[in-house]
Amino acid sequence: MTEAIRISGISKSFSGNLVLDNISLSFNSGEIHAICGENGAGKSTLMKIIGGVYTADSGRIWVRGEEVQIRSPQDAFRHGIGIVHQELSLCENMPVWHNVFVNREHAGPLGMIKKREMQEETKTVLGKLNMHIDPRARVSTLPFATRQMIEIAKILSMNIDVLIFDEPTSALSERETQALFELLLTLRNEGKAIVFISHKLDEVLSISDRITVLRDGCLVGTLDTKEATSGKIVSMMVGRDIKDLYPPKAKNRNGKTILQVSGVSRKAKFADISFELKAGEILGLYGLVGSGRTELALSLVGADRLDSGTMLLEGSPFAPRSPRQAIKKGVCYLSEDRKQLGLFLEMSVADNIVAAALDRVTSPLGTVLRQEVQNVAEELIEELDVIPKKSDLDVGRLSGGNQQKVLMGKWLAARPKVLIVDEPSRGVDVGAKSRIHFLLRDLANQGMAVMMISSDLPEILGLSDRIMVMHEGKLQGILENEGLTQEKIMSVAYGEEVVSA
Ligand SMILES: Nc1ncnc2c1ncn2[C@@H]1O[C@H](COP(=O)(O)OP(=O)(O)OP(=O)(O)O)[C@@H](O)[C@H]1O
Ligand SMILES: [Mg+2]
Structure with a gap:
């Protein structure tokens, strides 16, 4: 089995907070490698470093045996690495096909873009995922899970050999998940290296070849899936039952x-x-x-x-x-799409939590009582175990799972x-x-x-x-x-x- 990617001694801090601590790991071609860990363990951050979204503070990366510097997503793409991110990043107002081919549009000799060709290709990859939608449909008209599938189609159409999926199935139901898994197995058998992040341990156990567990930014270990059980993974993840x-x-x-x-x-x-x-x-x-x-x-x-x-x-x-x-x-609705309808990512955890419960934190004269905001927020941060426990942090800086807890807190505050x-x-x-x-x-x-x-x-x-x-x-x-x-x-x-x- 050949090594597609090797990382060594990768560390990363955000404002003095160490979120990845000296991680060394390799991903092989022809293998599905799952990454598990609690919310905030550092899974997405590690993938973003490999994908050129963040740069590590220290550490080295090799692609197919050759040491490389990955400074941008374009660099990663040039090295054959693509990521489906945890948070979707499609352009709502563009049609499906254009989202799939954005920034790498097919063009003819005179610079005319080959719309028809891209539409056909989009249709083909989506077909492989069992999704039969019109490639000309605007993304904004499509349900969340379909958008997730479009993100997946996008990297499948890229012809790259390291594919990273950060929680691709969290919004998918049984049938779409099955279609995706069949495709992942095909890609693996074609020799691609696949990294798969999921909190669904049954999926991890059924699809992966090896499993790596991260905890609090540290590497706990890597197991052969054949030897793993969900109990074993959980105890590696959390250190308790x-x-x-x-x-x-x-x-x-x-x-x-x-x-x-x-x-x-x-x-x-x-x-x-x-x-x-x-x-x-x-x-x-x-x-x-x-x-x-x-x-x-x-x-x-x-x-x-x-x-x-x-x-x-x-x-x-x-x-x-x-x-x-x-x-x-x-009557409150907690949206499946926390970015669109749920949270204000540039606002603090506290302000998000009270956003739907302003009457609870407003004086009879209509001024917002900061101390009340603080009290309501801290109570829910504690109850939901939002990590880090900082009410003044921008929600956008929390890990995906912790954002979800804040969203839950927002609706609980509204009673x-x-x-x-x-x-x-x-x-x-x-x-x-x-x-x-x-x-x-x-x-x-x-x-x-x-x-x-x-x-x-x-x-x-x-x-x-x-x-x-x-x-x-x-x-x-x-x-x-x-x-x-x-x-x-x-x-x-x-x-x-x-x-x-
Ligand atoms: N841009 C950022 N600025 C500050 N802190 C960040 C930033 N991105 C991530 N972090 C912090 O880094 C830590 C690891 O986050 P990361 O998103 O990698 O976790 P994760 O393992 O992917 O979790 P989840 O399962 O919830 O998606 C968290 O404590 C998070 O708050
Ligand atoms: Mg994550």
């Missing part, structure tokens, strides 16, 4: 109906959806990408218009015209009656995931009505009291979560089975 991932089910299933949704539709997105959400329960919502789950949630909170249907909130008509109005009435969470544990590590699950259960037990959209079937099964399944914009059924299996939910989600509610 994790308590249960899922809390017990609802204490009280006889809560009053908080939100009643009757026959709501939005053209080309979803049709005739009716359900009730009760105080004290967690209602899971599952569906494949394109099933209309997120679109439904966006319409429930007024981010998108409903074409027909009605809603009642505690018995009174509820028809928010914006998420702001919904928040005022006590809603109805909390709709979309992929709440996206990108958070096992420990933090368990913490978020227990927290959601506590909120429900205190009387909140929680609706949870998730692509993670074990999470849907582990946490929900009832499970709503959508397929191509239609409600396939609402199932009591008793004796359910992943297979059962999948067959409903694929539209093979309809369950009468």
